[in-house]
Amino acid sequence: xxxxxxxxxxxxxxxxxxxxxGNGPLQTRIIARNQDISTKYLEQIMAALKSTGLIRSQxxxxxxxxxxxxxEKIKLSDVFDVFEGPVVTVECVADEKYCKRAPDCxxxxxxxxxxRAVRNVLQSTTLQDVIDKAKVTKSDYQI
Amino acid sequence: xxxxxxxxxxxxxxxxxxxxxGNGPLQTRIIARNQDISTKYLEQIMAALKSTGLIRSQxxxxxxxxxxxxxEKIKLSDVFDVFEGPVVTVECVADEKYCKRAPDCxxxxxxxxxxRAVRNVLQSTTLQDVIDKAKVTKSDYQI
DNA sequence: ACTATGCCTACTACTATAATAGGAATAGTA
DNA sequence: TACTATTCCTATTATAGTAGTAGGCATAGT
Numbered sequence: 001x002x003x004x005x006x007x008x009x010x011x012x013x014x015x016x017x018x019x020x021x022g023n024g025p026l027q028t029r030i031i032a033r034n035q036d037i038s039t040k041y042l043e044q045i046m047a048a049l050k051s052t053g054l055i056r057s058q059x060x061x062x063x064x065x066x067x068x069x070x071x072e073k074i075k076l077s078d079v080f081d082v083f084e085g086p087v088v089t090v091e092c093v094a095d096e097k098y099c100k101r102a103p104d105c106x107x108x109x110x111x112x113x114x115x116r117a118v119r120n121v122l123q124s125t126t127l128q129d130v131i132d133k134a135k136v137t138k139s140d141y142q143i
Numbered sequence: 144x145x146x147x148x149x150x151x152x153x154x155x156x157x158x159x160x161x162x163x164x165g166n167g168p169l170q171t172r173i174i175a176r177n178q179d180i181s182t183k184y185l186e187q188i189m190a191a192l193k194s195t196g197l198i199r200s201q202x203x204x205x206x207x208x209x210x211x212x213x214x215e216k217i218k219l220s221d222v223f224d225v226f227e228g229p230v231v232t233v234e235c236v237a238d239e240k241y242c243k244r245a246p247d248c249x250x251x252x253x254x255x256x257x258x259r260a261v262r263n264v265l266q267s268t269t270l271q272d273v274i275d276k277a278k279v280t281k282s283d284y285q286i
Numbered sequence: 287a288c289t290a291t292g293c294c295t296a297c298t299a300c301t302a303t304a305a306t307a308g309g310a311a312t313a314g315t316a
Numbered sequence: 317t318a319c320t321a322t323t324c325c326t327a328t329t330a331t332a333g334t335a336g337t338a339g340g341c342a343t344a345g346t
Contacts, residue, residue, distance in 0.1 A: 001144060001227040001261075003254065005335060008233060012250045027291065036244070041336055047293070060344025061290040076253060084144040090151060101179070106277040107155045110219060111146065113268070117260040118144075125256070134249040148304060170322070184305055190324070203313025204321040 007083045009037050010045050014079050017055060018071035018127040025057075025064030052082050071131065077122035088115045150226045152180050153188050157222050160198060161214035161270040168200075168207030195225050214274060220265035231258040 012035045020026045028046055032039040046065055049055045054074070055065045067074060077086075089111035092098040102108055155178045163169045171189055175182040189208055192198045197217070198208045210217060220229075232254035235241040245251055 001146060001150075001231050003144060003232050004333090007144075008250065008254075011253060012248075015249055025291095029291080038336065040338075043292075044336090050292095057292060058344085059292045059342075061288095062345060063291045063343085065292090088144050089146050105155075106158055106273055107151065109276065110154060110268070110273055111151075113264050114261055117264045118257055121256050121260045125253070130249055130253055133252060137252075147302090168322095172322080181305065183307075186323075187305090193323095200323060201313085202311075202323045204319095205314060206312085206322045208323090 004083055006045055006048075007080065009035070009042060010049060010082060011076075011079050012037075013042060013045065014049065014054070014067070014074075015127060015130060017065060017067045018074070018131055021067055021071050025062070025066050027064040030064075049079075049082055052078075054078055054082065067127075070128075072126050072128035074127045075123055076125045076127070076130070077119060079127075080122050086119075088118045147226055149188055149191075150223065152178070152185060153192060153225060154219075154222050155180075156185060156188065157192065157198070157210070157217075158270060158273060160208060160210045161217070161274055164210055164214050168205070168209050170207040173207075192222075192225055195221075197221055197225065210270075213271075215269050215271035217270045218266055219268045219270070219273070220262060222270075223265050229262075231261045 013031050016031050016034060017026055028042050029039055031037070032042045035042075046055065046057075050057055050065070053068055056068050057063065057065050087094050090108070092102045092105070092108055093112050093115050096102045099105070156174050159174050159177060160169055171185050172182055174180070175185045178185075189198065189200075193200055193208070196211055199211050200206065200208050230237050233251070235245045235248070235251055236255050236258050239245045242248070242251075
């Protein structure tokens with residue numbers, strides 16, 4: 001169980017946008033450079049993020065991307081779900097009809113619990129939460 | 144983020160062994176039939192489970208597999224880790240040296256939290272716990 | 287007009303997954 | 317001893333997804 005590179009890049013890109021929130025659009029080129037990501041690949045990822053309404057774009061020179069909502073209104077699950085989908089473990093966890101064995105399947109209960117744990121983290125944390133936490137850590141270092 | 148079929152089959156097979164614990168070896172053929180899994184594919188999965196020491200085998204007629212330890216001594220993470228590995232999200236979560244950006248990476252904190260949540264479930268639950276919980280549910284139905 | 291950006295589409299190398307297949311080795315049993 | 321049921325070992329394969337690379341069009345600012 002490992003995250004796709006797309007999801008990891010997406011999360012890093014969105015966190016950059018969150019950090020930049022209020023300062024106008026941020027360019028793919030800049031994000032890619034900051035994060036050591038292929039610009040062309042990131043372009044595709046940004047397009048997907050945009051198509052879900054998570055971010056907005058401004059075309060042309062001095063264009064770029066901004067978050068569609070303030071960082072405290074965006075949950076990590078919003079970003080996560082773009083590529084990893086709402087299902088974290090197995091389809092039958094979300095859709096009992098997916099498998100006829102589901103009602104009696106004790107393995108399903110296991111994956112339900114795991115899924116619940118993951119979604120609990122992702123849904124209860126906003127981009128702003130992450131940024132704030134990072135700042136606290138930073139200042140701890142400086143003491 | 145979805146589980147591999149191997150991991151799901153492995154979990155179901157091991158739970159069958161847990162249910163059968165104390166009744167001698169259980170055959171791949173039986174498990175495969177009970178669980179609607181390709182016998183040949185399950186054979187490979189059982190071999191992998193055995194190589195980690197999680198289960199033991201008896202060869203020849205009337206052979207089969209048994210858990211190497213009683214169900215209350217086996218954690219779900221023991222089964223999970225055979226195919227999904229101990230890393231649930233990203234390598235850098237377990238190994239900071241994996242990426243030079245790790246110390247400052249705020250995305251890494253996100254994936255750390257998710258990983259912690261998953262491992263918490265898998266490490267705090269045993270096969271016996273799952274079986275017991277399933278029984279409770281069953282008896283609820285009968286009321 | 288020029289340039290910097292997003293937007294769109296196609297292509298590709300690589301890898302993992304989920305099997306299928308065949309047969310050798312072993313152990314119980316008639 | 318022969319027979320049979322099982323694990324064990326190895327090879328092969330079809331398919332899909334991933335992680336890019338690439339080229340050029342559309343748009344907006346200067």
